[in-house]
Amino acid sequence: MKNTLQFILLVVGILVFWSCNSKKMEKKEPTKEIMDEINPENYWVKNIGSRLKIINDGDFSATISVDSLVNIPNLYAIGPIEGLKGEITIYNSEVSIATIENDTSAFSSNTSNINAIFTVYGSCSNWKKITIEKSLSGIDEIEAYIKEEIPTNGLNMEKPFPFRIEGNVNSLDYHIIYKKDNVPHNKIEHQKAKQKFKLENEPIKIVGFWADAKGENVYTHPGHRTHFHFLQEKTNQSGHIDDIELESGAILYLPLVE
Numbered sequence: 714m715k716n717t718l719q720f721i722l723l724v725v726g727i728l729v730f731w732s733c734n735s736k737k738m739e740k741k742e743p744t745k746e747i748m749d750e751i752n753p754e755n756y757w758v759k760n761i762g763s764r765l766k767i768i769n770d771g772d773f774s775a776t777i778s779v780d781s782l783v784n785i786p787n788l789y790a791i792g793p794i795e796g797l798k799g800e801i802t803i804y805n806s807e808v809s810i811a812t813i814e815n816d817t818s819a820f821s822s823n824t825s826n827i828n829a830i831f832t833v834y835g836s837c838s839n840w841k842k843i844t845i846e847k848s849l850s851g852i853d854e855i856e857a858y859i860k861e862e863i864p865t866n867g868l869n870m871e872k873p874f875p876f877r878i879e880g881n882v883n884s885l886d887y888h889i890i891y892k893k894d895n896v897p898h899n900k901i902e903h904q905k906a907k908q909k910f911k912l913e914n915e916p917i918k919i920v921g922f923w924a925d926a927k928g929e930n931v932y933t934h935p936g937h938r939t940h941f942h943f944l945q946e947k948t949n950q951s952g953h954i955d956d957i958e959l960e961s962g963a964i965l966y967l968p969l970v971e
Contacts (some may be wrong), residue, residue, distance in 0.1 A: 733776045740953040754922055755839050756968035758873035758922055762792075763832025763931045771898035772805040773797045775828030782834055783808065783824055789875045789920045791942045791953075792832030792932075797892040797906060800812050801829055802951040804877065804920045807953035812890040813908050820949045833922045833932040833940065835875040845880070849959040856939045859923065861966065867970035871925050878919040880963025885912040887952035889944065910952065919954070 762776035780838030782790060783806070790803040805878040808822045843862060849855050855878070863870050888907035896902055921941030924933045933940040944951045 715732065733734045744836070749768070755971050756835065756837035756874055757772050758796060758833065758835035758875060760828065760831070760833040760873075760928060760932050764793075764831055764934075765931065767793070767797065767830060767898065768900060768903060771899075773830055773865050773892070775830060777829050777832060779803075779808070779810075779827040779829065782832075785834075785836055787836045787838050788834065789836065789877070789922075790832055790834035791922070791940060792829040792834075793890050795828040795830055797830070797890055797898075799891060799943065800830065800889050800952050801827065802920060802944055802945045803834070804918050807944065807946075809949050811889045813889060818889055818910055818950070818952075820951060822949065831932060833873075833928070835873075837968045839969040839971070840877075841969045843965040843967065845878075845963045846961060848883075848893055848961045849963075850881055851956060852937075852939070852941070852954060855957070855959065856937060856943075859921075859939065859967075862965065863871040863923075864906075866967050868967060870923075873925045873928055874968050876921050876923060876968075877966045877967070878921070878959070879916075881914070881916050881960045882912060883914060883958035883960060884956075885915070885917065885943065885954060885958070886910075886956040887912070887954050889952045907955075909955070910943060912945065912950070916947075918946060920944065921922075925951055 766772040773796050779801060782788060788803050788806045790819060792801045795802060799810060802809045808824055810821045810827055812819050849858055859876060868874060888909045890906050891908050892906040919941050921939050924938050929938060941954055943954055
């Protein structure tokens with residue numbers, strides 16, 4: 714009887730040990746190719762794929778899995794989901810996957826089987842805080858404000874960098890890209906695929922990227938050096954910002970040049 718009990722306890726112990734180690738093995742680390750590209754500077758930015766493949770070619774195929782990125786420290790990332798079925802937003806390794814279910818927005822932090830058509834991603838460990846002492850209206854004003862701060866803070870305008878903003882918005886118009894049909898894609902169909910929503914009087918976090926000349930129109934819109942999404946931490950709500958009324962007192966975070 715004693716030997717039988719000892720045997721049962723041994724088997725249970727082995728199973729528990731195997732289960733714990735199996736779960737550890739399931740954790741997906743960044744791929745070697747991604748890690749080899751990462752440099753030891755305070756900040757860096759990488760991109761893969763291009764928005765042009767969506768607009769010009771109607772190609773919604775994946776170029777990278779989100780799971781291959783999520784364990785990068787201090788991660789920031791944005792991009793559209795494979796199949797044009799939603800938006801990816803990652804703010805300091807906090808993930809929000811935005812999609813459409815039953816004709817309304819749905820948000821999740823689950824990255825399993827989530828792949829991006831294109832993405833811009835990066836990391837920053839030390840930031841300089843800048844108080845925006847005026848309200849900013851629209852993405853053009855925010856981009857212009859960041860452009861003014863670049864030389865003041867020792868950044869190179871021709872080098873991509875991540876940035877973030879934390880503050881309150883009077884209003885925010887955003888979309889989640891979600892194509893519902895198989896109609897051949899073009900600029901008109903792309904606009905139709907944008908499912909539009911609105912926030913009012915909410916605190917938000919903005920994750921954005923400044924593009925160099927090579928990145929413009931690849932992961933930004935034509936004529937723009939910035940592309941940014943937002944995250945509402947309380948609800949995990951997120952999406953691509955179309956228009957914004959940012960209240961005075963918001964904090965802009967730029968990479969600290971060491």
